[in-house]
Amino acid sequence: MATAPREYLVYADGSCIGNPGPGGWGVVIRDPDGVVTELNGHDPSTTNNRMELMGAIEGLRATGRGAHVVLRSDSRYVVNSMTLHYKRNKNHDLWKLLDAEAVARRVRFEWVRGHDTDPVNNRADALAMMGANGRLIADGALPESSRTRPMTRASKTDDSAEAAELAARLKPGESIRECAACGAKFVSLGGGNENEFCSHARCQLEARRG
Template sequence: MAPASREYLVYADGSCLGNPGPGGWGVVVRDRDGHVTELNGYAPSTTNNRMELMAAIEGLRATEPGAVVTLRSDSQYVVNSMTLHWKRNKNQDLWELLDAETKSRRVSFEWVRGHGDDPTNNRADELALSGANRRLIADGASMLRREPRASNNDDLIVETELSILLKRGESIRECAGCGEKFVSRRAGEDYCSLILCQFQARSDLTK
């Protein structure tokens, strides 16, 4: 006899300080036994809609494939696109990720009013705002869980010109914490100077 699918209630919310601007996503996941997991993340330059999508994606990723999930969001952009098939004009990369996570689970999308009397939705909003402010305080959150940032031509030009100006022993590396490029001044330097990244670097040394 096949085991019963796990059931989850997921609240997902996004936040952006400016549109575009620094953004964050927040997720609260509750299983049938009442166990609650909280997650949040940060993106340095994004939009509110992208953070709403990232919240839904990460909320589903916090459940196993095959699970039965009720995902609640105060974003009509997300919920109506998934239930009423609103036209998707932007953010195709994230829509593809959300579709993939949805297809591997039995997901019901429900809209809830934002900043209302639902305490769990309000908690997801708090987590998203904390993420936008780089306060990744949620249980189980990695130090900087971020959406990938595509390189543009200006970045490549600056990196090429900077490489010519590097001193002996310096190199351009990608931070293992936030994913941004930085100038490394010694071998084995995997983290940039951001406080959260340095916290993660020092935490790794104590493991």
């Protein structure tokens, strides 16, 4: 009796502050042994669709060639192109990269509803938002040679220095908080659940759902 293949489960997402604007991608990977890895990245000038593509590309790159992969994304742009062969009018450079990574593995693309009840997809979204804000997890960046354009790693030292300088400039009643959704630091006036979240639309939506 044949055994089921050992599969990787990859959740990939992209985000952009403005479109175009600073963007980020986020990936959550569960390997066949159940080990979970999180990755994210930043692009200073991009679009939401490019970040959705980058999330899928980087998620597959993290699995190894020949792997069996289920890749889940809330981007119909990505999933429908890969499963229904939708026409591609833009971003041909990234589509070429994604096709190459998919061909090198046995990949099943699945669409999931964004901002819904799937906690892993929501985590990938939060990682993408962190990336868009320039906040990259400590072990989240892949080697520079695997990237299609320059991206930067956030520095905890720089972040602390900025926070310390900002703290000295706060007005009465203001405080520095870390967004409960994306993890970015922001200035809060206090009061109300919304003030546990930064001002980005996705994070405020998350606040109002609570």
